[in-house]
Structure formats: C-alpha cells, structure tokens
Amino acid sequence: MNDTTAPTSGAPAVAHGPAGGAAQAVLARFEEWARTSPHAPAVTDGAHDWTYEEISAAADEAAAVLRGRVRPGDLVGVCLDRSAALVVAAVALARLGAVYLPLGPRPGARRTEAVAEDLDVVCLIGDPGVLPPAHRDGEQVKLPLPDRGANAVATVVAAFAEERAAGARRAPAGAFYAVLTSGSTGRPKAVAVGERSLAGLLDWYRDETGLAPGDRQSLLIGVAFDPHVMELWAGLTSGAALVPAPDEVRWDPAVLAEWWRDAAVTVSVAATPMAEPLLEGPWPADLVLRHLVVGGDRMRRHPGADVTATVHNAYGPAEATVVTTVHTIRPGERPADLSSAPPIGRPVPGATVAVTGPDGRPVAVGEEGELRIGGALLALGYVDPELTARRFTGPPVREDAAAPGASAPAGDAAHDGARAAEGAPGPGAAEGAASGLARVPGAADPQGGAQAAAADPGTGAPSGLAAVPGAGAPAGAPEATADGRAGAVGSPATPGAHGGARPAGATGAPVEAPPAPPVSAVPGVDRLYRTGDRVRMDADGVLEFLGRLDDQVKVGGVRIEPAEVEAAFEQDPGVGGAVVTASRTPEGRTRLVAHVRPAPGARPVGDALLAAVRAWLPEQAVPAAVRIVDAFPLDANGKVDRAELARQPDRPAEPGAEPTAGATFGERLVLTAVRGELGLPDAGLDDDFTSAGGTSLAAARLLAVIRREAGVRLRAPELLRQPDLRAVAALVDARRTTDRRTEGT
Structure with a gap:
C-alpha cells in the first residue's frame, strides 16, 4: 500500500509520502518492550542470547558508570563492532541523553584525531588497544559491557582525552545520533539526526516489513554507516531479536546467504553490491528471510524470478535519516522490460521529494534535475552551521502565484500549527538555515532553534516573516484572513470588516490591499536538502536515479x-x-x-x-x-x-609481475581475477591483497571468482591472512588437490 501524493501530468515534479502519524519516541518504545516482554530475546549472537531485561539492566550499569562524566547533548564516539556490547552502549547513551556517534571498531588513528579536532567528542568507547594515542594516554574507565559473541572484545573502556580541542563544535540541540560523511574540505562532515526523525523512519520500517516479536533482524551493516542505526533500533523498538553478523559475513555473498539460513534471519538490511549476486540467482534455498532492504548503491538488475523475499530498493542520504524513497519488489513481480534498472521509487511517509532545476524550482514531470528532500525525516543538519546553511535551504517561491502546485499531504498544516501553538518545532525545525530563497512560515531558524513562538496576529506566521499561501497546506486551500476565518487565496479583505483593524485616524476610506505574498513552489515543507543527485520523476511520482551532479x-x-x-x-x-x-x-x-x-x-x-x-x-x-x-x-x-x-592508460605491470610459463593454475587464476575483474591492473603475485588496493567488496568478488572457476570455497579470513597473492594462489592449488583426492576415495 502506498498513498504517495504524486504530481498530475504536466505538473511540477514534487511528490509527498503518505502522512505519518505521531511517532512514539525511540527510547520509549524500547523501554515498553523491556517492561512488557522482559524475557524475550533482544540480541542473539550464535550460542549467546540476551533478553530485553538483560540488555536494559546492562545499559543501566553502563550509564551509571558514565553519569556525571557524560551529559545530555554530549557527543560520544563508539568504536565497537556489531555485538551485544554495541547494543548496550547505544541504549545507555540514549538514556543519558548523549549523542551516539558510531565510528566503527577500527576507525583509524588519524581520522579519529581529525574528528576530535572538529567535534567536541567527550569520550570514545571501545577496545583500549585500538584507540588513538590521545585517548590511550588519557583517563580510561572500564565499562561493564557484554564480552561474548562473534565480534566481542574482552575489555571496553570509555576513554577521555587529556585535552579537548578548543573551538570544537557540539551537536545541535535535540540530536539523538550523528554520523560521519565524506567532506569536500578533506575532513569528514558530521550529520546530526533528531529522535523524531528516526522514530518516523522506524514506523515506516515496521509497517513495511511487519517486524515484530519472534522475528530476527540482522545487525549487518558496518557500524560507521547510518543504516546500522536503523537496523539496531528497528529491532529494539519492535520486540524482535537483533542478530549481529560475524565479520566474515560482509565479505562474501555466499557466506551471507549461509548466515541468513543458519541464524534464521527473517528481516535484513544489506548493501546492494553484496546482495545483488544473490538476487540474480539462483536464490538460496531454505531461507526464512521475508524482507530484504538494500541500498547504498545503484541496483542494476531486477531480482530473479525465484527470489522468495520481498526486496525493498531503498534510497536516502544520511542527511534525510537513512531512507527517503523506496521501490518494493514482491516475490514473483517481474516488469515487462527487464533491461532497465529498478527505480528508487516513491517517498516514504513524512518525506517530500522535488526534482529541481538550476534556480531551485521544481522542473516538470519527466525532466531531469537535482533531487531535493524535505519533510519530517530531514536531519537537524550538520554540526557545522555554515555547511547546514548551504545544503539545507528554504523552499523556493513559485514564479506564478496563481499556478497550481503539487498538493501537500492532508493534515500537515494542522499538525504543524498545533505544535507551533505548543511552542514545539514542526518537522525538521531544528538546525537549518534558509538560503537566498524566500522563507516560508515554520522555516527553521539558522542557529538551530525553532522559530520564535510569537506570531503575527493577522497571519499566524512567526513575527518578522511573511505568510506564504500554500506552505504546509494543499495548494488552493483557503487561507486565513486577518480575523482568522478562511478566505480565498489572494482575495482582498474588506478593510475594517469583522473587527479588522484600521490605520490610526482612518475615516472609512478604503485601504489598498497589500501585494499578494509569495507562494511556495514546494508546499508542505519548511526546508529542503540538496542531495546533488540527478534524478527524473515519472507521472506516478516514481524516481529514477541517473547519477551525481558533482564529483562525489x-x-x-x-x-x-x-x-x-x-x-x-x-x-x-x-x-x-x-x-x-x-x-x-x-x-x-x-x-x-x-x-x-x-x-x-x-x-x-x-x-x-x-x-x-x-x-x-x-x-x-x-x-x-x-x-x-x-x-x-x-x-x-x-x-x-x-x-x-x-x-590516460594504466602503466604496464612491473617487470617480472606476469606469471611465468610454469605458473600454476591458482597463480594464473588469482592474478587474472585481481587485475581484470577487480580492476587492479598493477597487482603482482608478490603483492599483499590489501596493499594492492583490495577492499572488503573486492575480496568478496575475488572469493566468488575462485569459487566459480576453481570450485574452491575460501573464507575471507583465509584470504586476508595470506602474506601475498602468491600465497593465496598456493592455497587455491592445495585446496583443489585435496578436493580431488577426496572425490577419488
């Protein structure tokens, strides 16, 4: 079911996701499950289980150690892998009101130091052996976190640097978590997300996947990336069990499928490049996987006809809380044209998408343009307010105020108005600044707070801002007149009628009506995030991803x-x-x-x-x-x-790098695969795989080639332990010989 408000033919390329309900706070949902289902499994890691009651109690112990040292709003870097310890740390920080900043188990010393220079990170939580020097030499406090499971470490500490960088930035008010994204200045950017945005995303996730008690939700995505936050809290707010994936699972699609089967995972999130080889088939047998959410890269082909899970092709930047649009493919659904890539779909509840031209205004349906995102799922912004002001802008103004626009979801205006009356910000009304485009009522304050509660008595707009007809309400809906009654857009009110104020000293002479205020070109939103992605929207509101507009x-x-x-x-x-x-x-x-x-x-x-x-x-x-x-x-x-x-062509391989005439089958196979299929033309047999440019995904592809061409199944740890590619080749040759002897007996 999708109640997306799509544009009509010839209309501006703007679409609104279904109106979201009042999402319950993320932490409150976990607390409810811990109270009502204390003995249900919350984390299952191989032979080890932790109930909701046990996770809650462990989080209380960890929070007690940190309380007084970590305050509400403090950024805390978490250097843990997928594990029960990570889950407990996330819950503990949420209870303290701290801002969870996942950095991954081995973030790199220099990268961590750069983060600490830019961000006011109070402490790092992780294995003391992998922390950067500044935190190894400072105060360390041992945390009572679970030490069992595939990725667990024996000791976890909260490490406080001896000195924190002067001028480092704190997270904006209301931040629940923050994640790092690549920065054009050569330093990573930190995106801060509020609890309300995450809660809205999790409502969609639960509704779409049916995640509930008895389910097993993967904890598979790398901890430094924002989909991991969705995975973690989706399980904890659904009464389901989180299943942390061993490290080798993320290297090899075949191992991933085996893990899904052995761990009885029913709902999973996976990077598109890792899942696509499995979706192309044949689909693994005996899986209980019902839903698979993929994203992070373009999905190039439709799932095979034998795929038994519902596949959700999700798109969304960290700046819009993980998922903005989704295209769902149910088992057996096959488009007539299999040559085209699956689209990135329609906006999820609470999200608004607009395809815009160079002037920031929506283009017509069917035209290419930059994707801008608005609505309740927007992040608060970057920790850097100047960067926020450049990327999170006010909505553009329509050139023709009388022209019809795409309608906004019913109820948004009333909902935001009620929140404004209570002094609470509307969707996304946190850190974000308008650019040179005209701002509309409810647009976020550039300094990070909500708009001032004081409103103009005639328009209901915050003081000092002009009301914009259509902002937050369907285009063409009645606008409020000076006395609060509904009236037609742009219709002049009779001076003095119904108690309307007259200028001082007026004697009844008519007063010229003020010019009509500008009309938002994207009704229903107060901010838009510029993604830099090039897209096209069809008449059904479905987006097709076309690429990037910049160097990213x-x-x-x-x-x-x-x-x-x-x-x-x-x-x-x-x-x-x-x-x-x-x-x-x-x-x-x-x-x-x-x-x-x-x-x-x-x-x-x-x-x-x-x-x-x-x-x-x-x-x-x-x-x-x-x-x-x-x-x-x-x-x-x-x-x-x-x-x-x-x-410019690649330089030829170094002399002697080619396999000799007497090279073994394994040497020829490994070198050909690494140079050709993995795109590492300079690699030689004496190179270490990682030093030659190999990544986790490249390793997964190499393992797949070896399995396909040699019939040998190696595990990722075996590959990475080898000193060079020659040793990898020797392992392939040895395994082939062993397998042949076994077959002959």
Missing part, C-alpha cells in the same frame, strides 16, 4: 568525496599534489585511482602512500591504484582536467 562518487555503497581522499595523500610531505578520479570497470563497479605529483626532490612510492592513507580513510575510499605523474593536465579554464587524467 559511491564506492561499495559509501559516498566518497574525492577531495577528502586527495587531502589524505597530501598529508605526505613527498606529495606535491593529488587528484583522484573514478572510472567504471566493465562490470559496472566504481574504481578510484589516485594521481600523485611528487614534491620537488621527492620520489613517493605508490604502495607506501596507500598504506599511509588507510589511517585516514574508510576502506571504500582507499584508491585501487596510485599513478605517479609529472604534472596534471589542465582544461581551457586552467583547472585540472580530471576526464583527461582518467583517460
């Missing part, structure tokens, strides 16, 4: 800002400059290449540079290869010609 790229489902990768390389004094380009492999995957210009007198080595940037970057942002260049080509405007750089 997606690798393995993670948005990467090339400037951040370039800045990481430029930390090395031997690097005079770095430019990162992205290209597509024949299989349609994104491959990053770093082009490095040495500093005068320096002779940087590609492998050493790659090893160094791993401390700064998430693994998806580490380029597959480094090219040492004398200079960067320039275009007619004197800017680096990235397209020309990307067109």
Whole structure:
C-alpha cells in the first residue's frame, strides 16, 4: 500500500509520502518492550542470547558508570563492532541523553584525531588497544559491557582525552545520533539526526516489513554507516531479536546467504553490491528471510524470478535519516522490460521529494534535475552551521502565484500549527538555515532553534516573516484572513470588516490591499536538502536515479568525496599534489585511482602512500591504484582536467609481475581475477591483497571468482591472512588437490 501524493501530468515534479502519524519516541518504545516482554530475546549472537531485561539492566550499569562524566547533548564516539556490547552502549547513551556517534571498531588513528579536532567528542568507547594515542594516554574507565559473541572484545573502556580541542563544535540541540560523511574540505562532515526523525523512519520500517516479536533482524551493516542505526533500533523498538553478523559475513555473498539460513534471519538490511549476486540467482534455498532492504548503491538488475523475499530498493542520504524513497519488489513481480534498472521509487511517509532545476524550482514531470528532500525525516543538519546553511535551504517561491502546485499531504498544516501553538518545532525545525530563497512560515531558524513562538496576529506566521499561501497546506486551500476565518487565496479583505483593524485616524476610506505574498513552489515543507543527485520523476511520482551532479562518487555503497581522499595523500610531505578520479570497470563497479605529483626532490612510492592513507580513510575510499605523474593536465579554464587524467592508460605491470610459463593454475587464476575483474591492473603475485588496493567488496568478488572457476570455497579470513597473492594462489592449488583426492576415495 502506498498513498504517495504524486504530481498530475504536466505538473511540477514534487511528490509527498503518505502522512505519518505521531511517532512514539525511540527510547520509549524500547523501554515498553523491556517492561512488557522482559524475557524475550533482544540480541542473539550464535550460542549467546540476551533478553530485553538483560540488555536494559546492562545499559543501566553502563550509564551509571558514565553519569556525571557524560551529559545530555554530549557527543560520544563508539568504536565497537556489531555485538551485544554495541547494543548496550547505544541504549545507555540514549538514556543519558548523549549523542551516539558510531565510528566503527577500527576507525583509524588519524581520522579519529581529525574528528576530535572538529567535534567536541567527550569520550570514545571501545577496545583500549585500538584507540588513538590521545585517548590511550588519557583517563580510561572500564565499562561493564557484554564480552561474548562473534565480534566481542574482552575489555571496553570509555576513554577521555587529556585535552579537548578548543573551538570544537557540539551537536545541535535535540540530536539523538550523528554520523560521519565524506567532506569536500578533506575532513569528514558530521550529520546530526533528531529522535523524531528516526522514530518516523522506524514506523515506516515496521509497517513495511511487519517486524515484530519472534522475528530476527540482522545487525549487518558496518557500524560507521547510518543504516546500522536503523537496523539496531528497528529491532529494539519492535520486540524482535537483533542478530549481529560475524565479520566474515560482509565479505562474501555466499557466506551471507549461509548466515541468513543458519541464524534464521527473517528481516535484513544489506548493501546492494553484496546482495545483488544473490538476487540474480539462483536464490538460496531454505531461507526464512521475508524482507530484504538494500541500498547504498545503484541496483542494476531486477531480482530473479525465484527470489522468495520481498526486496525493498531503498534510497536516502544520511542527511534525510537513512531512507527517503523506496521501490518494493514482491516475490514473483517481474516488469515487462527487464533491461532497465529498478527505480528508487516513491517517498516514504513524512518525506517530500522535488526534482529541481538550476534556480531551485521544481522542473516538470519527466525532466531531469537535482533531487531535493524535505519533510519530517530531514536531519537537524550538520554540526557545522555554515555547511547546514548551504545544503539545507528554504523552499523556493513559485514564479506564478496563481499556478497550481503539487498538493501537500492532508493534515500537515494542522499538525504543524498545533505544535507551533505548543511552542514545539514542526518537522525538521531544528538546525537549518534558509538560503537566498524566500522563507516560508515554520522555516527553521539558522542557529538551530525553532522559530520564535510569537506570531503575527493577522497571519499566524512567526513575527518578522511573511505568510506564504500554500506552505504546509494543499495548494488552493483557503487561507486565513486577518480575523482568522478562511478566505480565498489572494482575495482582498474588506478593510475594517469583522473587527479588522484600521490605520490610526482612518475615516472609512478604503485601504489598498497589500501585494499578494509569495507562494511556495514546494508546499508542505519548511526546508529542503540538496542531495546533488540527478534524478527524473515519472507521472506516478516514481524516481529514477541517473547519477551525481558533482564529483562525489559511491564506492561499495559509501559516498566518497574525492577531495577528502586527495587531502589524505597530501598529508605526505613527498606529495606535491593529488587528484583522484573514478572510472567504471566493465562490470559496472566504481574504481578510484589516485594521481600523485611528487614534491620537488621527492620520489613517493605508490604502495607506501596507500598504506599511509588507510589511517585516514574508510576502506571504500582507499584508491585501487596510485599513478605517479609529472604534472596534471589542465582544461581551457586552467583547472585540472580530471576526464583527461582518467583517460590516460594504466602503466604496464612491473617487470617480472606476469606469471611465468610454469605458473600454476591458482597463480594464473588469482592474478587474472585481481587485475581484470577487480580492476587492479598493477597487482603482482608478490603483492599483499590489501596493499594492492583490495577492499572488503573486492575480496568478496575475488572469493566468488575462485569459487566459480576453481570450485574452491575460501573464507575471507583465509584470504586476508595470506602474506601475498602468491600465497593465496598456493592455497587455491592445495585446496583443489585435496578436493580431488577426496572425490577419488
């Protein structure tokens, strides 16, 4: 069922998701399950189970240790993997009113230090052995967190740095969690999300998947990425059991399918690149998986006819609380045209989407444009208010005030008006600033607070803002006249009628009506987030994803800002400059290449540079290869010609890197797969897989090639333990020999 308000033919490309109800607070829902179903399983990790009562009690103990050191609104970085300990830490921080900042189990020392310089992170929670030096040398307090499970660590501490950076920013008021995204300045950005937005998302998730007691919800997504927050709280607010995935599951689609089966997972979230090989079939047998939510990258093909789970192709940036639109494909549903990629669908409840032109106004249905997002699921903004002001803007004004616009969901205006009367902000009315576009009633205050409660007695708009007909109400709906009655849009009120005020000294002469105020081009929203994504909307309100408008790229489902990768390389004094380009492999995957210009007198080595940037970057942002260049080509405007750089051919492999005439089957297979299918043309048999540019997704593809071509099933840990690709090849040869002997007996 989808009650999306879609545009009519020829109308502006604006669509509203179904009106959402009053979402119950996230933490309150968990508390209710802990009270009413204390003995139900909350976390199941292999042979280990924790009930809702046990998770609640453990969270109380952890919160008691932190209380007084961690205050409401404080940012706390969490460096834990998927585990019961992570779940307990999230609940404890929510009870303290702190802001959960998931960084992942091994965020990298330099990246963590950069975060601590920009953000006022009170402490880091994690294994003391992986914390950065500034936190290893400061005060550490042991936390009583669960120490069992596949990804558990023996000791977890809350580490407080000896000194916190002066001028570091706190999270905006009302933040429930924050996540890092790639930043164009070379440093990650922090997006802050309020509890109300997350609660609205979770309402959609539960309604769409039917997640309920007795279900098993995956805890699979990497902890540093925002879909992990949806997974974690979806389980805890549904009475379901969370099932943390062992680390090797995220490397290999075949292992993922086995884990779904063995752990009896009924509802799962997975990155599109990991799930797509399974969706293309044959679909694994004996799964109890009912719903699979995929996202993070473009879905290239429709699920196979034998897929028994309902597949939700979800789209959404962290700035709009994980999911904004979704296209649902139920078992057996097959479109007439299988050659086109599945769309990203319609907006979820509470979300509004608009396809806009360069002027920020909606284009017509069927035209391409930039996707902007509004509604109740918007994040509060970035922790940096200046960046918030640039990316979260007020809605544009219609050029023709009389022109019909797309209608807003019924009830939004009344709901927001009631909240304004109570002094509470409307949807998204937190950190966010209007740009040069006209602001509408209820638009968020640039400094992060809600609009002032004082309202103009004639319009009901906050003092100092002009009322905008149509904002928050369906276009063409009656507007309030000066006495509060409904009247036609733009109809002049009779001066003095029904007690209306007259100018001082007036004798009954007619007063000229003021000019009609501007009309919002996107009714029903007070802010819009500019995604930078290029899309097209059809007449049914369904969005098709077409690509990016800027240099930002997606690798393995993670948005990467090339400037951040370039800045990481430029930390090395031997690097005079770095430019990162992205290209597509024949299989349609994104491959990053770093082009490095040495500093005068320096002779940087590609492998050493790659090893160094791993401390700064998430693994998806580490380029597959480094090219040492004398200079960067320039275009007619004197800017680096990235397209020309990307067109330059790869340098040939180093002498001796080719397999010899006597190379084994495994050596030929591994080297061909790594160079060809994984897009790492410089790799040699003496290279370590990771140093050659291998990522977790690349490892998954290599394992799939080995299984397909050699009939050998290796596990990700086996691959990563090998000192070089030659050793991987030897393992393939040895396993093939063993398997043949077994078959012959």
